[in-house]
Amino acid sequence: MIELQQIEKRFSTRTTGDAVRALDGIDLTINAGEIFGIIGRSGAGKSTLLRVINMLERPTAGRVLVDGVDMARLNATDLRAARRHIGMIFQHFNLLSSRTVFANVALPLQLAGTPRAQIGARVAALLDLVGLTALRDRYPAELSGGQKQRVGIARALASGPKVLLCDEATSALDPETTRAILRLLADINAKLGLTIVLITHEMPVIREICHRVAVIEAGRIIEQGTVFDIFTRSESPITRSFIDQVMGRALPEHLQRLLRDQPQDGDQTVLRITFTGNTATDPVISMLSRTLGVDLNILHGQIDYIRDEPFGILVVATRADPSQRTAIEQFLTRNQLGLEVLGYVAANPVIAV
Numbered sequence: 001m002i003e004l005q006q007i008e009k010r011f012s013t014r015t016t017g018d019a020v021r022a023l024d025g026i027d028l029t030i031n032a033g034e035i036f037g038i039i040g041r042s043g044a045g046k047s048t049l050l051r052v053i054n055m056l057e058r059p060t061a062g063r064v065l066v067d068g069v070d071m072a073r074l075n076a077t078d079l080r081a082a083r084r085h086i087g088m089i090f091q092h093f094n095l096l097s098s099r100t101v102f103a104n105v106a107l108p109l110q111l112a113g114t115p116r117a118q119i120g121a122r123v124a125a126l127l128d129l130v131g132l133t134a135l136r137d138r139y140p141a142e143l144s145g146g147q148k149q150r151v152g153i154a155r156a157l158a159s160g161p162k163v164l165l166c167d168e169a170t171s172a173l174d175p176e177t178t179r180a181i182l183r184l185l186a187d188i189n190a191k192l193g194l195t196i197v198l199i200t201h202e203m204p205v206i207r208e209i210c211h212r213v214a215v216i217e218a219g220r221i222i223e224q225g226t227v228f229d230i231f232t233r234s235e236s237p238i239t240r241s242f243i244d245q246v247m248g249r250a251l252p253e254h255l256q257r258l259l260r261d262q263p264q265d266g267d268q269t270v271l272r273i274t275f276t277g278n279t280a281t282d283p284v285i286s287m288l289s290r291t292l293g294v295d296l297n298i299l300h301g302q303i304d305y306i307r308d309e310p311f312g313i314l315v316v317a318t319r320a321d322p323s324q325r326t327a328i329e330q331f332l333t334r335n336q337l338g339l340e341v342l343g344y345v346a347a348n349p350v351i352a353v
Contacts, residue, residue, distance in 0.1 A: 001032035001195050002053060002163065007062035009048055009219075022048045023059070024219040030212075032162075035189050035196040037210035037227070039203065039242060045219040046199040050165055053197065054086045055079060067162060084112065087156030091168040093148040095140040101127070101151050102136040108158040126154040129191075130184060146177035153184065157192075164188075166198040170205060182208045203246045207231065207306055215239045228306045232276045233338075251315065251342070252300055259343040267344040268297065268317035269325065274338035275303075275312035284335055285314065292327050294320050299345075317345055 007026035010019045022045050030036045040046040051057040052064060055071050064071040066086065074082055095104050102123055109119045127133045130150040140148055149169065156164055166185070170178040186209045189196050198210065206213050206227060214224035215238060223236045234240050251259070259270060275284065281303070289296055301314035320328060325341075332339045 001067060002028075002030040002197070003063075003065040004028040004049075004052070005063040005065070007049070007052060007064065008060045009045075009052060009057060010060045022219050023052070026062070026219075026221055028214060028221060028224070030195060030197060032195055033189070033193045034211045035186070035198065035209050037206040037213040038197065038199045038216060039201060039206055039213060040199075040216035041201060044216045046201075046216050047167060049216065050167055050197065050199050053163075053165060054083055054088065084108075084159040085161050086163045086165060087159070087161035088165040088167065089149065089152045089156045089169045091171045093140070093145075093152045093172075095148055095151055095155075097140050100137050100139055101132055101143070104140070104151055105154045105158055108155060112159060122158065123154075126157055129157070129188070130154045144177070145173050146180055149173065149177075149181050150184065153181075153188070157188070157194075161194070163195045163197065166196060168200060169198065171200070171202070178205070179208070185209060203242045207246060211307075215242070226307075228276075228309055228311075231306050232274065232311050255299055255315070255345075258345045260345065261343055263344040264346075266347045268319050268347055270299065270315060270317050270342040270345055271328070272338075272340045272342050273314045273316065273332060274340075275310070275314070276336070276338075277309060281310055281312075282335075284332075284337060285316070287335075288328065288331050292324065292331060294318055294324055294328060315342065319347070 004026050007023050008021065009023040010021050012019055026049060038046050038049060048057055052059050053066065055064070058072065066082065069082060071079070071082060096107070099107065105123045105126055106119050109122060114122070124133070127136055130153055132147065132150050132154065135143065135147065140151070143151070170181050173181060182205065185196060188194055198205070200206065210227050212225065213227050213230050214221050215230070215236060216222070217238050223230065223234060223239050230239060231243055234243060260267070263269070285296060288294065296316040296318050299315045299317055301312065303310055303312040305311065318328070329339050
C-alpha cells in the first residue's frame with residue numbers, strides 16, 4: 001500500500017544556510033489495512049516522514065509509492081486528486097471555528113464539488129460513525145477535546161480515503177479521552193479496512209492499537225517489526241528506553257539504589273527474566289528451582305498483554321555460582337525465556353515487592 005524507498009529530506013538552516021538532514025535513507029513498507037505506528041523523540045524526523053507520504057514535504061531523494069502511484073511524479077492536478085485518497089488528522093484539530101460540526105465535516109466534499117444531497121448523506125453517516133450525530137449543529141468552541149478530534153476524524157474520512165495519517169492525534173488529550181479516540185481508530189480500521197499511519201512519542205499508544213511499529217532516531221529507522229516483537233525482543237537501547245516504563249522493565253527506584261555494578265563478598269546476582277507467549281503463565285520459576293536446586297528471591301515482576309499475547313517480567317536475586325548461572329541460562333533458553341544480568345545486591349536486601 002505505502003512504500004518508501006531510500007527517502008532523504010534535507011533542509012537549509014535560516015541562519016547559516018547549512019543543510020540539515022531530517023530523513024536519511026528511509027526504507028519502509030506499510031501494508032494495506034494495517035495500523036502502523038512510527039515512534040520517536042522530538043526532532044527525530046517522524047512528522048517530516050509522515051508529511052512526505054502525502055507530499056506536504058517533498059523528499060530531496062527517494063521514491064514514495066502509495067497504492068502503486070509514485071507521488072513525486074504527479075503534476076499539481078493529479079497530486080490534488082491523489083491526496084483525496086489520503087486523509088489526515090492533527091494534534092490540534094484544525095477545525096474552522098465559524099463552521100458547525102456538520103459544516104466542518106462537509107468542507108472537503110464542498111471543495112471537491114460534491115452534490116449537496118450526497119454531502120448530506122455522507123456527513124450524516126460519518127457523524128454516526130464517530131458518535132457525534134447529536135452534536136451536528138454545535139460549534140468547535142462548544143466541544144471537548146475528544147469531540148473536536150472526532151470531528152477531525154470524520155472530516156478526514158469525508159472523501160473516502162484509503163489511508164489515514166495521524167499526526168500526534170492524541171497528544172493534546174487526557175488519558176481517558178486518548179483511549180476512547182484510539183478505540184475509535186481501531187474500530188474504523190476494522191470496519192473500513194483503512195490503512196492507518198500513526199506517529200507518536202508515546203509507547204502506550206503504539207501498544208494500544210498498532211499492528212507494526214518503526215522506531216525513528218536522527219532521521220533513520222533504527223528498528224521495526226510487529227508490536228509484540230518490538231516490545232519483547234527489542235535490540236536498540238533507544239527502543240528499550242521507550243518500552244521500559246510501559247512494560248515494567250524499568251526497575252523500581254528503591255531497587256535501583258541497591259543495585260551494584262560489581263559484586264562484593266556475599267552478594268546476590270540480580271537477573272531479569274522475560275516470559276513471552278505461553279511461557280508467561282507457566283510455572284517456570286518453580287520448575288527451575290526444583291530442577292537445578294537453586295533458590296530465587298523475587299524482587300519485582302508483572303504480567304501484561306500485548307496484542308492479546310501475555311508478556312511477563314520477573315526480577316530475581318540468586319546466590320548461584322557461575323556454573324549454576326550457566327545452568328540457569330541454559331534452562332531458560334530451552335524454555336524460550338529471556339535472561340539479563342542487571343547487577344548485584346547485598347545478601348539480604350530490604351525489597352518492597
